[in-house]
Amino acid sequence: MPAAPGGSATRESAGTVARADGTPGAEALAAAGAGRKAQAQAQARGTAKPLTEVTAPMVGTFYRAPSPGAEPFVSVDDHVEVGQTLCIIEAMKLMNEIQSEVSGRIAAITAEDGQPVEYGQTLFLIEPD
Numbered sequence: 001m002p003a004a005p006g007g008s009a010t011r012e013s014a015g016t017v018a019r020a021d022g023t024p025g026a027e028a029l030a031a032a033g034a035g036r037k038a039q040a041q042a043q044a045r046g047t048a049k050p051l052t053e054v055t056a057p058m059v060g061t062f063y064r065a066p067s068p069g070a071e072p073f074v075s076v077d078d079h080v081e082v083g084q085t086l087c088i089i090e091a092m093k094l095m096n097e098i099q100s101e102v103s104g105r106i107a108a109i110t111a112e113d114g115q116p117v118e119y120g121q122t123l124f125l126i127e128p129d
Helices: 026-044
Strands: 010-013 016-019 052-055 060-063 085-091 094-099 104-109 122-128
Antiparallel strands (some): 010 016, 085 094
């Protein structure tokens, strides 16, 4: 592992940086900032209710659709129900469906299709019913 400033070790994989000391890398910080920005924009549009974050339960690759070329599971402004599939995260060649835990309107999709996501990264913001 290359040494980072200050002597800590870092590891880069598919554009994601992880530090050995457990602090988030640049990619994780950028993803967190995108989630906060989307939430602020949704609230600025007059959203009265606080938004519910849907976060990645694992590290993997985020997919909005069940297969290449297929329609995405959900889009911004779609209404979702509890248990409805929102996306897939591929981890170790297994496709894991991520389901909504609340019913409401998709206010923002903060992850990019086909890109790596980190554990705890915000994927969606939902305005609950």
